[in-house]
Amino acid sequence: MTDKTPYRERSATRRLVYGGLGAVIFFGIGSLIYDFGLFSWMTGTRTVLSESEQHLKTATQARRQLEEERTARRDNPDAPAPAQPTGEAGYFVPPGDEELPDGPFGESVERGREIFRNTGTNAGEFVGNDLSCANCHLDTGKRENSAPMWAAAIQYPAFRGKNQMVNTMEDRVNGCFTYSMNAQDSEHGDAPPPGHQVYKDLQSYFYWLADGAALNEDLPGRGYPSVEETDQGYDWQRGQQVFTDNCAACHGIDGQGQQDLNGRTIFPPLWGPGSYNWGAGMHRINTAAGFIQANMPLGKPNSLTDQEAWDVAAYINSFPRPADPRQTDKMDVSTADERFHEGSINYYGDTLHGVLLGEGITQERWERFLRTAPFHEPGVD
Amino acid sequence: MLAKRWPIAVSAIVVIISLGWLVARYGNDSSVSDAAEPSLEKAAVANPLTDPLYADSLGEIAAKANPENISDIVSADRGDSWACASCHGGQGQGAGSVPRLAGLPAGYITKQLHDYADGRRLNDNMQHVVSSLSDEDMAALGAYYSRLEAPGDTQPQLGGNIERGRTLALEGDWAIDVPACFSCHGSSGWGVGQSFPSLAGQHSSYTYIQLANWNNGKRNNSPIQLMRDIAQKLSDSDMRSVADFMATLSPPQTLGITRTSDDGSRTEVEIP
Numbered sequence: 070m071t072d073k074t075p076y077r078e079r080s081a082t083r084r085l086v087y088g089g090l091g092a093v094i095f096f097g098i099g100s101l102i103y104d105f106g107l108f109s110w111m112t113g114t115r116t117v118l119s120e121s122e123q124h125l126k127t128a129t130q131a132r133r134q135l136e137e138e139r140t141a142r143r144d145n146p147d148a149p150a151p152a153q154p155t156g157e158a159g160y161f162v163p164p165g166d167e168e169l170p171d172g173p174f175g176e177s178v179e180r181g182r183e184i185f186r187n188t189g190t191n192a193g194e195f196v197g198n199d200l201s202c203a204n205c206h207l208d209t210g211k212r213e214n215s216a217p218m219w220a221a222a223i224q225y226p227a228f229r230g231k232n233q234m235v236n237t238m239e240d241r242v243n244g245c246f247t248y249s250m251n252a253q254d255s256e257h258g259d260a261p262p263p264g265h266q267v268y269k270d271l272q273s274y275f276y277w278l279a280d281g282a283a284l285n286e287d288l289p290g291r292g293y294p295s296v297e298e299t300d301q302g303y304d305w306q307r308g309q310q311v312f313t314d315n316c317a318a319c320h321g322i323d324g325q326g327q328q329d330l331n332g333r334t335i336f337p338p339l340w341g342p343g344s345y346n347w348g349a350g351m352h353r354i355n356t357a358a359g360f361i362q363a364n365m366p367l368g369k370p371n372s373l374t375d376q377e378a379w380d381v382a383a384y385i386n387s388f389p390r391p392a393d394p395r396q397t398d399k400m401d402v403s404t405a406d407e408r409f410h411e412g413s414i415n416y417y418g419d420t421l422h423g424v425l426l427g428e429g430i431t432q433e434r435w436e437r438f439l440r441t442a443p444f445h446e447p448g449v450d
Numbered sequence: 451m452l453a454k455r456w457p458i459a460v461s462a463i464v465v466i467i468s469l470g471w472l473v474a475r476y477g478n479d480s481s482v483s484d485a486a487e488p489s490l491e492k493a494a495v496a497n498p499l500t501d502p503l504y505a506d507s508l509g510e511i512a513a514k515a516n517p518e519n520i521s522d523i524v525s526a527d528r529g530d531s532w533a534c535a536s537c538h539g540g541q542g543q544g545a546g547s548v549p550r551l552a553g554l555p556a557g558y559i560t561k562q563l564h565d566y567a568d569g570r571r572l573n574d575n576m577q578h579v580v581s582s583l584s585d586e587d588m589a590a591l592g593a594y595y596s597r598l599e600a601p602g603d604t605q606p607q608l609g610g611n612i613e614r615g616r617t618l619a620l621e622g623d624w625a626i627d628v629p630a631c632f633s634c635h636g637s638s639g640w641g642v643g644q645s646f647p648s649l650a651g652q653h654s655s656y657t658y659i660q661l662a663n664w665n666n667g668k669r670n671n672s673p674i675q676l677m678r679d680i681a682q683k684l685s686d687s688d689m690r691s692v693a694d695f696m697a698t699l700s701p702p703q704t705l706g707i708t709r710t711s712d713d714g715s716r717t718e719v720e721i722p
Contacts, residue, residue, distance in 0.1 A: 119685035124625035318502035329636035
């Protein structure tokens with residue numbers, strides 16, 4: 070009995086020391102595992118995918134499935150038709166760069182994409198303003214609800230009320246150059262002539278983007294969404310505040326956009342001589358409201374209320390811009406208003422800020438307007 | 451019996467101490483956001499009308515400032531006021547988590563100094579530094595550093611995926627509503643106007659910390675919360691990748707380039 074107590078005591082101390090050491094070692098290992106995120110690796114479950122990785126995974130799978138289903142159908146005509154590749158958010162998934170074909174067609178696609186991205190540099194002789202296709206069709210024409218090209222490519226040829234004829238995709242793009250890109254003020258003085266390489270390259274790009282989409286399908290995300298009409302209607306005066314708070318940081322309080330040190334337009338002008346003309350779809354307040362709500366401010370889609378979207382769309386379309394090229398010298402603004410602008414929501418033909426909207430821009434008129442403009446231009450007191 | 455129990459008591463104490471240490475170490479994030487809370491409120495009530503154009507108006511002031519009066523502030527330690535150069539380097543080149551200031555827009559720099567002073571951007575060193583600066587000093591410092599040109603010697607240091615960084619910079623990641631960084635920061639990441647700083651040739655640790663700070667609220671100062679919204683969508687590895695990519699690029703060069711000056715006029719910059 071007498072030598073039992075010291076034995077016990079020693080064992081208690083030793084147990085404590087071992088226990089303590091063990092705890093420290095386990096704790097050390099534990100924090101290492103935590104710090105280096107090894108837990109999921111040890112248990113075999115991959116770390117939770119980030120949102121971006123999840124999207125990419127779904128998109129890649131959808132494209133791969135399309136490829137597999139095509140192959141299956143090639144081997145067996147009775148196999149079901151390939152499904153349209155669809156991403157996490159339910160929108161069509163265009164091909165990625167890894168699917169870009171080699172050879173002349175792939176080269177044409179790439180040229181088309183560069184024209185789309187940087188129109189002033191790559192199709193400069195037909196561009197009469199400071200815009201690029203990609204300014205209004207974000208993510209180089211791939212963004213849903215930003216009039217994506219994968220949705221447009223499968224809709225033409227089609228009859229268009231705007232020019233009362235069947236339009237091929239070339240005709241449609243000709244319209245973009247004529248109005249949105251204001252080709253009348255370009256070096257060439259007009260949109261590219263029929264059959265021009267610019268059309269071919271752009272069409273190659275669009276056709277390639279739509280790979281896997283069914284012809285004539287009305288794909289979700291096509292065009293710009295429409296914004297519900299509000300009780301208060303639209304009002305450019307209310308829009309001025311919305312513009313100052315949400316748009317002016319990029320587009321400038323004078324709406325004339327900004328260029329970078331390389332002279333590249335980074336933020337496009339929204340009115341004035343460098344913007345789209347009175348024939349462009351974006352001059353319609355409802356169209357602009359839809360584009361803006363779904364896409365602006367950049368990186369903050371759908372952050373404006375319906376009312377704010379209507380009002381700010383009215384604001385940017387309440388200022389002078391280049392004339393509608395259909396309104397020739399022989400036609401005055403009110404005739405053009407009746408002929409081309411009736412039945413659409415716009416300020417064409419109204420007199421706002423002391424200017425008859427639609428009469429087009431000359432240097433002298435623009436300077437006169439700037440002197441009385443309702444916005445304060447920084448640096449000009 | 452007591453002799454048998456005391457190890458249990460000691461273990462209990464050890465466990466409690468360890469828990470305390472754990473909370474102190476990993477509970478950090480919440481204490482940071484607690485600390486940032488008051489400034490979040492402050493930013494919310496800061497004049498929303500002038501805010502988005504703050505850098506533009508400060509840029510106009512900086513264009514008229516006289517950078518000669520601040521040479522002491524830049525390079526001489528004066529007791530409790532530390533010289534900028536002691537941390538940011540003699541050419542404003544920075545290092546590690548201290549940013550390159552050379553070539554950033556004057557309005558942007560001036561705005562950051564005000565943001566530290568007003569608690570919309572938190573950093574102990576910089577908050578101490580700005581406490582002794584007047585509005586005029588800040589404008590003059592903005593003008594001074596905007597005219598310097600830094601050597602382009604930054605290297606990626608965070609082990610990020612450079613290709614992923616390049617994609618974010620040039621294309622964005624639209625699936626998570628992140629536009630191309632360069633669609634705001636300029637076609638080669640050299641900045642735009644007074645509000646959009648250059649990212650090219652910035653130190654990768656610094657860039658990474660800024661993105662992380664927008665996430666945790668220590669930096670709460672971007673116009674229309676543009677950068678907060680973007681940073682919140684980026685994963686940690688995206689932040690490292692894009693920060694590393696920026697460090698592979700050259701900082702803005704002013705030689706022989708048409709430059710939009712502070713008053714908006716565009717001039718051909720002469721080679722000195």
